[in-house]
Amino acid sequence: MEFLLSLVLGLFLLLFGMKVLRHGLESFAGKHFQRLLVWMTKTPWRGFWSGTFSTAALQSSTALTVMAVSFVDAKLLSFENSLGLILGSNVGTTVTTQLLAFPLENISIYVMLAGALGYLLVPNRLRFLTLSFFGLGILFFSLGLLRISMEPLAELEIVQTFLHQIGDNPLKGVIAGTFLSALLHSSSAATGIVMLLAEDGWLTTPAALAFIFGANIGTCFTAVIASLAASRAAQRVALFHVLLNIFGVVIFYPFLSPLANLLDFLGGSLSRQVANAHTIFNLLSSLAALPLLPWATRLLYKIRP
Numbered sequence: 001m002e003f004l005l006s007l008v009l010g011l012f013l014l015l016f017g018m019k020v021l022r023h024g025l026e027s028f029a030g031k032h033f034q035r036l037l038v039w040m041t042k043t044p045w046r047g048f049w050s051g052t053f054s055t056a057a058l059q060s061s062t063a064l065t066v067m068a069v070s071f072v073d074a075k076l077l078s079f080e081n082s083l084g085l086i087l088g089s090n091v092g093t094t095v096t097t098q099l100l101a102f103p104l105e106n107i108s109i110y111v112m113l114a115g116a117l118g119y120l121l122v123p124n125r126l127r128f129l130t131l132s133f134f135g136l137g138i139l140f141f142s143l144g145l146l147r148i149s150m151e152p153l154a155e156l157e158i159v160q161t162f163l164h165q166i167g168d169n170p171l172k173g174v175i176a177g178t179f180l181s182a183l184l185h186s187s188s189a190a191t192g193i194v195m196l197l198a199e200d201g202w203l204t205t206p207a208a209l210a211f212i213f214g215a216n217i218g219t220c221f222t223a224v225i226a227s228l229a230a231s232r233a234a235q236r237v238a239l240f241h242v243l244l245n246i247f248g249v250v251i252f253y254p255f256l257s258p259l260a261n262l263l264d265f266l267g268g269s270l271s272r273q274v275a276n277a278h279t280i281f282n283l284l285s286s287l288a289a290l291p292l293l294p295w296a297t298r299l300l301y302k303i304r305p
Contacts, residue, residue: 006145013142015189021135027128041077044084044293048286051088061093062186065223065241073227073234079300082237083293086244087286090216094279096188100139100195101268101275108144111137139192170210170256174249177214187212187219191278195271205260208274212281213252216245236300243296248285 040050055064068085071077077085115137118130181190191212198208220242227238252259259280263273289296 006148010142010145011184011189013138013145015184015186017135017138017142019135020138021132024128024130024132024135027125027131041081041085044081044087044290047081047084048088048091048290051085051090052092053088054085055089055092056095057092061089061188062219062222064089064092065220065238066226069223069227069230069234069237072237073230079233079236080293080297083240083296084290086237086241087290087293090244090248090282090286091279093188093219094275094282097191097195097275097278099136100188100192101272108137108140112141113137170206170253173207173210174214174217174253177211177216178218179214180211181215181218182221183218187215190215190218191274195274198274199269199271201270205263205270205273205277206256208270209256209259209277209281210253212274212278213249216248216282217242220245236303239303240296240300243300244285244289247289248281251285251288252281 041047051064055061065086068077068082068089072079072082112134115130115132115134119127119134121127122130177190177194180193181187184190194203194208194211194215197203198205203211220238223238223241227235259277263277266273266276268276
């Protein structure tokens, strides 16, 4: 049972680290970030880049999507202008997984220590920037703890059977990734777990890709919940986020094997290949959807008049 305790603690620290990282960056940016965000969404293309850089800074596409839903609900941002922001948020969230692909577990304690001391000693808003480093250190430490706790878990027959079935049927991987991401409220956290499974040989690359596809759908759950009591315009924003990620899965799902071969050709560790797949999937999906925004706007007005 010790490994189950380590697994739960690792998951808790993973989510807590992401929350501390996001809180530090949000506090450092301040209210100027919100005003800048509204100004940067005047056109879909500007909204795309604004969403990309803002999510990379906040380290959470969920946070930005919920923020967009809130802005539209408060009529600070129009529904049409929010769509480019959502597209960009899917790209910006891949920065987190790229960071997680670095093998920095051994120095995580020093990163946490430096961040904590900085938060206590550095004056003004810069202290929140050092707080984000503390959160980043927690992230890397949690991955090391998860890796240790998953070793005995993966030896269980029921887990091995499930992972084998995912390898044989990627659709099950998509469904499992959707539920895992919805449960964790974070596609980045779910992808980080998939990276560990792939690196240790428990998931094939195509199966890991299927998990990632599902994780992108599951991450919409929080924004959907946040929009339930909001205006119709805000609900359209959340619905667009769901449809965008389903659109990406429909496009990429038939090409799981060729994409896995491309990642193998690009090289790198298996965890890096998974991170690269997450980046490629979100970037190409958003770029493919960008020219379709006028059509998507008309469709969503018909669905949610």
